Amino acid sequence: MEEKPKCPKCECKKLRRDYDKGEIFCTKCGLVLDEKVIDEGPEWRAFTSEERESKQRTGSPLNHSRIDKNLSTEIDQFNRDARGTKLKMKTRERVNGLRRWHRKLIYTDSKARNLNVALGQLKRMVSSLRLPNSVQEETALLYRQVLEKGLVKGRVIEEVLVATLYIVCRKRGIPRTLKELSEYAGSGASEKAIGRTYRMLKSEMDIKVPLPDPIEFVPKYGAKLDLSGEIQERAKRILKEAKKQKLISGKGPTGAAAAALYLSAKMAGEKKTQKEVSEAANVTEVTIRNRYRELKENIDLDAIE
DNA sequence: AAGACGAAAGTGGTTGA
DNA sequence: TCAACAACTTTCGTCTT
Secondary structure (H helix, E strand, O other): OOOOOOOOOOOOOOEEEEOOOOEEEEOOOOOEEOHHHHHHHHHOOOOOOOOOOOOOOOOOOOOOOOOOOOOHHHHHHHHHHHHOHHHHHOOHHHHHHHHHHHHHHHHHHHHHHHHHHHHHHHHHHHHHOOOOHHHHHHHHHHHHHHHHOOOOOOOOHHHHHHHHHHHHHHHHOOOOOHHHHHHOOOOOOOHHHHHHHHHHHHHHOOOOOOOOOHHHHHHHHHHHOOOOHHHHHHHHHHHHHHHHOOOOOOOOHHHHHHHHHHHHHHHOOOOOOHHHHHHHHOOOHHHHHHHHHHHHHHOOHHHHO
């Protein structure tokens, strides 16, 4: 079943898989294959019972993506207690004790429900975004911690979920913008709200998130534009040099990557229009022009060559 | 005619008093 | 809380190929 994939560019079989980024690329020419290739994952359990019943289990083989299942059963009994009005004559302490217990259980149960919803969404997003399973795992863990801290209360579950997913992607250097992730979120969560939540989580959870590196976006957009490995490599070199000269601090990483690719393709005589590049990278042509100009004016291209 | 260019005005977010 | 600010976008008229 395992067919040896060949690199369509150079015909070699030296493909390597980068699990962290969910990409497959050719070690010889640098071509990045479509990220979908890693897609064998989501299908593996389409065959198993699709339980549409009350508590739909995620069925994932992963640890943190699963919910402890023994919480929901006990609650009902206490609810029934509340119905038995005969308890009225019992001592006050007893009633208070029950209330306390009740509240506690209600609370843990609501957290379980929250987790259930969140993990379901997470699974859906991870598979449509073609992210590796390890990302799902890590995000689930982080979300649990956030939930434990009570930081989800009063917020839309999806907002928090996508924010945690974004944090995990950033920490791993996976080139996904907040905008991109937001588009896969349900309608309940706007990019703006997710961004707000993301910032809140960073400070509340004491998480340090590295700045996104434009170089990470090169293979992604390069593949979209069907640019060769050499062109992508040169774009990376250009960016590395640009970083040294502090040309891109404070600027958007996607625009910088786009401009570097545009420049690199142009140098190779494999020119793409600004419009094409801007569409691939989701920035405007104006931004590409600005970054492009900065690169051209400040970098010795002969040395890069 | 399409692509590249850049000025000008507008948007959403950050920062610092 | 407000104002200044930087990055980016939108729009549009003008060159260049």
